[in-house]
Amino acid sequence: MxxxxxxxxxxxxxxxxxxxxxxxxxxxxxxxxxxxxxxxxxxxxxxxxxxxxxxxxxxxxxxxxxxxxxxxxxxxxxxxxxxxxxxxxxxxxxxxxxxxxxxSLMTLAEGARREQPGCNSVLAAIDARMDQVYWARLRSDPEAPGHWRWDEMPCVSEPREVAVPISGCTGVGSGWDRYSDVFMGDRPMPWLAQRxxxxxxxxxxxxxxxxxxxxxxxxxxxxxxxxxxxxx
Structure with missing residues (x-):
């Protein structure tokens, strides 16, 4: 409880x-x-x-x-x-x-913030199989529905097509477990494993x-x- x-x-x-x-x-x-x-x-x-x-x-x-x-x-x-x-x-x-x-992507963002208070910008990605991911980018906003605003709406794409921001964002979801190297390239960013x-x-x-x-x-x-x- x-x-x-x-x-x-x-x-x-x-x-x-x-x-x-x-x-x-x-x-x-x-x-x-x-x-x-x-x-x-x-x-x-x-x-x-x-x-x-x-x-x-x-x-x-x-x-x-x-x-x-x-x-x-x-x-x-x-x-x-x-x-x-x-x-x-x-x-x-x-x-x-x-x-x-x-x-599910907003739910992942909410979980990231619950585990790490102050985690207010999230790139959530779920392994969609067939070498694709479901993903979205969200930002905490008390005025938005559910208190999360979509910076990038939910979509499905190949991992290399995910629009990863340069900084200020945390990754979460099974897509990161599988494709974190593809997402980040030479721009390391924090992400939460096995979520x-x-x-x-x-x-x-x-x-x-x-x-x-x-x-x-x-x-x-x-x-x-x-x-x-x-x-x-």
């Missing part, structure tokens, strides 16, 4: 993340947060519902007490995104609660979106595949 930053709005929120190799569920209630996380690329469908029940039990919440739900909408693994979307959509529809879709999105960060962003007036309409909470060719 951890505590949320002071001044955050009180909401009971459940979030799930299965967009990459990591699988997680998180619950925010009042100023407390609870998460279950595991790296289990082939086990998301077996593991996720158990994680959901575990965090709700630890938070001492019934499903009916939830105010909203959120999930990592991608980009990432097509199969993984569909698993998370199916669970979140099923719960939201059954409970008639708002549902928010959060970008996957966490549901805890999905939840933090979703809570801000709700506070900023997001409707949580089910038809708006759709997956973001970025490309239309299946990669697993």
């Amino acid at each position: 951890s505590k949320s930053p002071p001044g955050t709005p009180s909401v009971n929120l459940l979030a799930v993340d299965t967009a990459t190799e990591g699988c997680s569920a998180a619950c925010l209630t009042g100023d407390k947060s609870f998460e279950r996380y595991a790296v289990d690329p082939q086990g998301h469908s077996r593991t996720l519902l158990g994680m959901v029940e575990a965090v709700l039990a630890e938070a001492r919440l019934e499903r009916s007490a939830l105010d909203a739900l959120a999930y990592d909408a991608g980009p990432g693994s097509f199969t993984g995104i569909r698993i998370g979307a199916g669970v979140a959509q099923g719960l939201a529809l059954g409970l008639e609660k708002p549902l928010l879709a959060v970008s 996957f999105p966490h549901a805890l960060d999905v939840a933090a962003i979703a809570r801000r979106l709700l506070a900023q007036g997001a409707s949580g309409a089910w038809h708006e909470a759709v997956p973001v595949y970025v490309r239309d060719r299946v990669t697993g």
Whole structure:
């Protein structure tokens, strides 16, 4: 269990993340947060519902007490995104609660800042297979949706085509684990190794979106595949 930053709005929120190799569920209630996380690329469908029940039990919440739900909408693994979307959509529809879709790349940026306070400019990259990466560049901005502004919008490209800034940015995501040498060339920059999105960060962003007036309409909470060719 951890505590949320002071001044955050009180909401009971459940979030799930299965967009990459990591699988997680998180619950925010009042100023407390609870998460279950595991790296289990082939086990998301077996593991996720158990994680959901575990965090709700630890938070001492019934499903009916939830105010909203959120999930990592991608980009990432097509199969993984569909698993998370199916669970979140099923719960939201059954409970008639708002549902928010959060970008995996924004989630990575949020996680980088959570682990390293002051990390306010992030180049997030996820290994998309087929010698490509999903990537985006984000900057912390309290006025932007979720408190993150897109300096470069999410896209998919070859690693050599990623627009890496000269300085002032931190790299994060599985794309960096595989292609850091290509990204940096002869311009070293800090990056965080072996990082996957966490549901805890999905939840933090979703809570801000709700506070900023997001409707949580089910038809708006759709997956973001970025490309239309299946990669697993």
